[in-house]
Amino acid sequence: MFSKRREDFPTLRAESPPAYLDNACMTLRPDSVIDAIKTYYEQHPGCGxxxxxxxxxxxxxxxxxxxxxxxxxxxxPNTEEIVFTKNATHSLNQVAKGLSWQKGDVVLTTDREHNSNLVPWLQLEEEFGIDHRIVRSNDDNTFNMENFEKACADAGDKLKMVSLSHVGNLDGVAVPIKQAAKVAKDHGALFCIDGAQSTPHMKVDVQDLGVDFMAFSIHKMMGPSGMGGLWGKMELLENMRSIQSGGSTVQTSHYDSMTWSSPPAKFEGGLGNYAGILGTDAAIDYLSGLNLDDIHQHEVRLNKVMTSIIKDVNGINIIGPTDASKRGGICSVLLDGFDAHDIALILDEAAGVMVRSGMHCVHSWFNDKGIDTGSLRASAYLYNTEEEVKLFAETLVEAVETMS
Ligand SMILES: Cc1ncc(COP(=O)(O)O)c(C=O)c1O
Incomplete structure (x- = not known):
């Protein structure tokens, strides 16, 4: 469906391009993004x-x-609600550390969050005594609405924030955000989503979802590394403390006082990553020129191919539902008796297949289950092909069967 698009990516035009299947970590960048960065440095390298x-x-x-x-x-609804940040982690920290907390305030996350949406809340628990609680997922990692509703009810009027990853980077499983946000709102809580794994792959409409904040990563959306963003409702941003105060965050300052700038400037202290922002501009243009539903369908189709090859192989266990359509473009597996890093190296050396191995910054999930060998994660994007995912799955099966 997107095979012509491969021509837009320099690394895919190489004579023997790798089968790049580490897109949940970072996507490749098209020429237009690289050109925009170059143009900044070559033609107008000024400070915005x-x-x-x-x-x-x-x-x-x-x-x-x-x-x-x-x-x-x-x-x-409002352009000024978009804040440029370094990455999704920075955005989530801005939300967690920018809001005001009382001891005992309850914050809910799930049991399969990236550290970026876990550690800031653990830090607030450690430093300010908030009450961070985990909502357990179903055995196949899908969202358990009953557990969530119960957790909201149990927290009562102490419930202040629900912060959930929209799509999990461990397993590709999407959370029904719209329904969950409605439940949280009925309890008077704020709702934040970690959109790092949803925004590159599907249409995300913050108003339709009914959320208050969304963090996202530009480097997962074909944009430059070191770029991310935060969207928040204006009235919340206006009242939120900046975690990066300094140049451009104030309208004026005196020896003993200052007047804050309005959002988003209030949160964008210091000179920005201007080359990164201009690369982001090109990435958004590129992504906006594509049909996001088609991207999602393409990824699911590829995921079905890899899943069908590995699902019944002894020693390979898929994390999340067996049904690939519930895991977007992510196929993450546990390998009995093997360290995932070892197999990842074999895949690259033997077949030029690049995947992610380890705990994917979701240590808490692995620790909870006592798994110390990590998982191997293949994650597809629009430019991947059926041949590439077959190569991944067949090489994986061969490696596991040969070494068992
Ligand atoms: C679900 C999820 N949240 C947060 C992050 C952190 O993103 P960033 O590197 O932009 O801080 C990632 C990165 O892999 C992720 O997958």
Missing amino acids: GRSVHRYATTVSRKMAGTRRKMAELFNA
């Missing part, structure tokens, strides 16, 4: 939002355009 010379004005204008395009992509 500050100086008034031509370089800087060009950057400021482009930054405003990027913000507008991001707001459109996520159907945010």
